[in-house]
Amino acid sequence: MKESQDNFDELKRLLKLKRHEVPPPGYFNHFSDSVISRLQAGEGQKESAVERLNESAPWLASLLHIFEARPGVIGAFATCLCLLLVLGAVFTGHSDATPDGLMTYDSGVGSMPGNPITSLASSTLAAPGEASGIVASTNPVVSLQPSPSMFGQQNQLFQNASFAVGR
Amino acid sequence: MSEPATITDANTPGGMLEGDLVRRARHGDLKAYDELVKRYQERIYATIYHMTSNHEDANDLAQDAFIKAFQALKSFKGGSSFYTWLYRIAVNKTINFLKTRKNKYNLSLNDLDFNAENDKDLVALISDKTPLRDASLSELQKKLNEALLRLSEPHRMVMVLHDVQGMSHEEIADIVGCNIGTVRSRLFYARQEMQGHLSEYIK
Numbered sequence: 001m002k003e004s005q006d007n008f009d010e011l012k013r014l015l016k017l018k019r020h021e022v023p024p025p026g027y028f029n030h031f032s033d034s035v036i037s038r039l040q041a042g043e044g045q046k047e048s049a050v051e052r053l054n055e056s057a058p059w060l061a062s063l064l065h066i067f068e069a070r071p072g073v074i075g076a077f078a079t080c081l082c083l084l085l086v087l088g089a090v091f092t093g094h095s096d097a098t099p100d101g102l103m104t105y106d107s108g109v110g111s112m113p114g115n116p117i118t119s120l121a122s123s124t125l126a127a128p129g130e131a132s133g134i135v136a137s138t139n140p141v142v143s144l145q146p147s148p149s150m151f152g153q154q155n156q157l158f159q160n161a162s163f164a165v166g167r
Numbered sequence: 168m169s170e171p172a173t174i175t176d177a178n179t180p181g182g183m184l185e186g187d188l189v190r191r192a193r194h195g196d197l198k199a200y201d202e203l204v205k206r207y208q209e210r211i212y213a214t215i216y217h218m219t220s221n222h223e224d225a226n227d228l229a230q231d232a233f234i235k236a237f238q239a240l241k242s243f244k245g246g247s248s249f250y251t252w253l254y255r256i257a258v259n260k261t262i263n264f265l266k267t268r269k270n271k272y273n274l275s276l277n278d279l280d281f282n283a284e285n286d287k288d289l290v291a292l293i294s295d296k297t298p299l300r301d302a303s304l305s306e307l308q309k310k311l312n313e314a315l316l317r318l319s320e321p322h323r324m325v326m327v328l329h330d331v332q333g334m335s336h337e338e339i340a341d342i343v344g345c346n347i348g349t350v351r352s353r354l355f356y357a358r359q360e361m362q363g364h365l366s367e368y369i370k
Contacts, residue, residue: 008358010369011330013288017308018217018331020283021276023226031212032204035233036197061263068267 189249193240204233207250210332211257217327218261218320219268220312221275228264232257247341254342262320274312279304292368307368314364322357329354 067074180188180202191199211232216225236256243252283289283304292307315323324343328334329350334342336350343350362369 008362010292011358011362011365014292014307014311014365014368015326015330016286017279017283017289017304017311018327020279020286020289021216021308022280023212023216023222023277028208028212031208031229032201035204035230036201038230038234039197039200039237062266 185249186245189240189243189245192237193243200237203249207253208233211253214254214327214332215257215261216277217315217331218265218323220316221273222277223275224264224268224273228260229257232260235260251338251341255344258324258342262324265320272313272316274309274316276308276312279308310365310368314361317364318357318360322353322360325350325353326357326361330358 180199183202188199188203192203208229212225212229215228216222219225236253289304318326325339328339336347339350340347
């Protein structure tokens with residue numbers, strides 16, 4: 001990219017013409033007065049929303065400029081957004097569906113099949129002996145067996161609660 | 168032969184140093200700011216005009232730039248000169264405006280001054296070198312401005328500041344906010360593209 005290799009002298013000479021372009025005579029005599037009178041009118045205090053956006057979020061401002069310049073882009077952007085929403089809704093619907101045969105336990109007494117809370121409650125009521133084993137429950141929290149302590153003292157942290165209800 | 172001494176009165180805004188004027192303007196002294204506007208109005212206007220090729224737009228933008236600068240004077244830390252800082256505001260305003268301008272080729276050109284017709288280089292350019300020998304200076308002016316508008320804003324800005332306004336690479340880098348290498352590279356590609364657009368007038 002050596003400047004000397006490319007002869008830009010003619011172009012530079014041509015660009016000199018720009019220096020001869022001058023505003024109407026007397027234009028600069030009143031320029032500063034216009035600025036000062038606008039400042040005195042309090043215009044200096046206001047800042048447009050566009051200017052604030054340009055300063056705070058230039059990327060958003062340029063995105064808006066693109067939308068403004070090419071209306072077709074807005075259409076394409078909106079279509080993509082709708083497509084994403086539809087796809088999102090479809091995939092969410094699929095992931096919510098329970099696969100067949102996963103929740104098979106059914107006590108049959110007032111419990112809703114597939115609901116671990118109602119199934120646990122009904123199994124506790126219907127078969128207390130069975131509930132102590134809690135083997136039938138599919139609830140992972142409930143089915144945890146108490147692990148034996150390393151020091152042979154099980155569940156020392158748990159104390160029997162005594163409730164003295166005074167009347 | 169000694170040069171005549173310039174008489175300046177440090178108590179009037181006209182005789183004050185830039186730093187003093189800025190300090191006073193920051194405290195709301197509009198007379199001091201008026202002096203600052205007078206000092207830089209021509210250069211700021213010219214830069215914006217060469218970027219937009221439209222007198223009315225340049226007038227509005229130049230005024231807006233000075234108003235914006237007054238608003239922001241409190242945030243001016245003095246890290247660069249007031250002139251560079253003011254230029255930066257004007258350049259950013261112009262580039263933002265050009266992005267939103269609907270009609271890109273809305274020319275409203277200023278007249279050429281009397282000296283243009285006496286410029287040997289320009290006269291030679293339209294009489295000898297070009298195939299269009301009857302091309303007038305105003306035609307050439309129109310073609311030149313149209314070609315400038317075809318450049319991207321960053322390329323045009325660098326070309327205007329360097330080749331038209333005669334600024335150094337360092338000054339431009341400071342104003343535009345990029346390194347000197349980028350300025351050089353933009354200038355090279357801008358010139359190359361301009362040469363292509365104006366091929367009938369060059370060579």
